[in-house]
Amino acid sequence: MSILVRFVLVAAALFASASASASFSGDYSLGTPGIYTSSTTLGNWTSQISSSFGNGSVDTNSAPDSVTLYAFADYNPFFSGTTTVTLSYLSLPSSGLISFDVDLLDGFEVYLDSTLLSPSGGAFSFAVSSGQTLTMSLVAVVDAGSGFGGPGSPGSSTTYSAVISNFSVVVPEPSTYALGSGVAVLCIAAFVRRRRLEA
Numbered sequence: 001m002s003i004l005v006r007f008v009l010v011a012a013a014l015f016a017s018a019s020a021s022a023s024f025s026g027d028y029s030l031g032t033p034g035i036y037t038s039s040t041t042l043g044n045w046t047s048q049i050s051s052s053f054g055n056g057s058v059d060t061n062s063a064p065d066s067v068t069l070y071a072f073a074d075y076n077p078f079f080s081g082t083t084t085v086t087l088s089y090l091s092l093p094s095s096g097l098i099s100f101d102v103d104l105l106d107g108f109e110v111y112l113d114s115t116l117l118s119p120s121g122g123a124f125s126f127a128v129s130s131g132q133t134l135t136m137s138l139v140a141v142v143d144a145g146s147g148f149g150g151p152g153s154p155g156s157s158t159t160y161s162a163v164i165s166n167f168s169v170v171v172p173e174p175s176t177y178a179l180g181s182g183v184a185v186l187c188i189a190a191f192v193r194r195r196r197l198e199a
Contacts, residue, residue, distance in 0.1 A: 023064035024167050027093045030060040030067055046088045053081030054140065054157075066165035071107065071140035073158045081142040081157075087164075088135040092128050096171035099125035104138075104162040111135040138162050 024030045024043075031043035037057045039048045049056040054073040062068065073081035101123050102108055110117045110124055113133050117126055128134065140158040
């Protein structure tokens with residue numbers, strides 16, 4: 001078995017030994033279940049809802065399994081209707097790997113600090129560091145109507161509802177980092193020794 005194969009197998013075993021937190025629980029709890037229609041604190045999360053000619057909400061009744069962001073923007077003849085609903089974790093408690101699914105990508109964005117993240121299909125998965133800010137945002141917009149020559153029309157509106165589920169956080173144990181470093185050093189040493197013997 002080659003040195004590289006051994007290293008990959010050991011690394012996989014170390015990753016498997018990392019602690020995992022499934023769903024919105026523990027440090028990632030959303031607090032008391034309910035439907036929140038104004039900016040508030042939800043456990044360690046913060047929700048912000050801003051709207052002109054519309055409304056929004058954060059529904060945590062299905063937590064810890066999922067959370068739903070709802071954004072509605074209504075027609076106005078002179079001004080664009082915009083509703084923005086965000087759910088933010090302002091200072092992540094630990095480094096690791098966060099992943100989750102979302103059933104709607106139109107109007108839905110995820111930011112790690114100020115970096116916009118891209119999904120794979122309807123799934124997000126990305127590495128985080130402690131202290132970073134995670135923000136999930138849902139935006140609904142309706143253009144102004146004939147008052148400003150926009151495409152909107154009386155009765156038109158935009159409604160978005162995004163369900164975030166399968167939220168998971170994988171955090172390597174401190175011993176995992178130390179063991180991983182030791183394995184890496186041993187693999188490098190073995191590789192160098194083998195090259196010297198072959199020379």
